[in-house]
Amino acid sequence: MASLNVKINNLELKNPVMTASGTFGYGLEFADFVPLDGIGGIIVKGTTLNPREGNDYPRMAETHQGMLNCVGLQNKGVDYFCSNIYPQIKDIDTNMIVNVSGSSPEDYAECAARIDILENIPAIELNISCPNVRDGGMAFGVTCEGAASVVRAVRKRYNKTLIVKLSPNVTDIAEIARAVEAEGADSVSLINTLMGMAIDIERRRTMLSINTGGLSGPCVKPVALRMVWQVAKAVNIPVIGLGGISCAEDAIEFLMAGATAIEIGTANFIDPAVTIKVRDGINDWLDLHGCNSVNDIIGALEA
């Protein structure tokens, strides 16, 4: 049995397997399928300062080895989270992390500050990369200055571990990663979804209510892996890798590319128990290869 413990800043993870925001609800939705305390961290649904209804239906289109979504950050707002959701999840024995989004740096900061005071939320993941809302989200994540402005505002109001989720819809993701590191981000997670589109040719209409959406699933994995590798070389803070991870072998690729931890997203829809299988699969692989710790393979690509 290898050691699976990893650290993201002050955050101690019992294993490197986390769940991606928007794919695992608040964890409770999957409690019948997996022991939630067996997951390294659970990143709950994107939360904003004010409630958001999200985009109109249809919000989803299946693609080859993946799916597009344009949910658009539907959530009941941070105050509802604090009063109604937090009491239900605060005693789950793992890192419960909130994904935070907003329309302005001040929004992000206020939302983060309200979560900062919740004792059992040890970290937030800043979503500066949602491709599905016009007023914010990805608008910040596609320029160094935009990304920096959000992190700067949040860093002043948020004292715990700050993870920043990066958009792949940029020319040079490493440059954005360096910009948020310079503003005090403790970690970066990548990639959010890739902007995409699908058309119903019989109806000559796009498949999604807002025409475009974010692509996720196994089809994005090679792109995600490449970006994780580039970013891991560019920054000194820990990198969390995600994008199409569906099995232990996928996860190990990301770890070798330089990710300290990984998130599993869309694969939860196909196998609601995938997180624990990936955790066990990483352990088996480490045992089989004589590794005592998962840290032995993080960034361990041969030159």
Added chain:
Amino acid sequence: MKKYILDLTVSFVEHINDKYVLIKLTCDTPLPEMLPGQFVEIRVDNSPSTYLRRPISINFVDRSTNELWLLIAAIGDGTRALASLSKGDTVNCVLPLGNGFTMPQSSSEKILLIGGGVGVAPLLYMGAEMKRMGNEPTFLLGARKASDLLLMDEFNKYGRVYVTTEDGSGIYDNDVEGMCQKGFVTNHTILHTCKFDRISTCGPKPMMMAVAGYAVEAGIDCEVSLENMMACGVGACLCCVEKTTDGNICVCKEGPVFNIKKLLWHL
């Protein structure tokens, strides 16, 4: 209700016609509790173009044989792959999901079950459970043509079955009671000759909207089962939302059965 991920074994396949297939699944252990109106998310293993699971209504649960029945309309690549399953195949299922129809509170409550096309599926289990509870259901089932009326022998076991076909096929001469009529379900005279306390319906959305419109007009309580496109099936991805009096809510988790009072349909 506890949800499970189970590998079930195909025990029976009947190709009803070129579009519809009845598949029965079984398990070494007793199947979990399931309610009429709930559904199953099935992993599609033999279709390269299919990534997501397919949500399929629970058609019937036969406790005597420990079999779960699924009625599948082969529409796209995913459902075509499911329709090509053979006896002995293994199928990975997440179940039971969503909430069921409201069951009768007394034996005197008169409930009309209106189904259209493959939407008749959950009404068989509903009717069977009603009958088991001592409340005989009335079915009103619609199809384009008589050959698309599905599982009629089964429905007849549990209650009276009224039928409409859009092309008038299946109408027979000695049908003195007018059980089978031409048109849409909402054209059937049973709606005027008999007073019901509630309607539970499942079928194409235009049909359910017409039924809901009738129910509102007639002052009858009405529940509909929606089939918005889903990904996760458990309320995590927020893709299958329906606009309701409580805002956008997930059909998979809060539904698929909704009272029409909760929906913002323009009837």
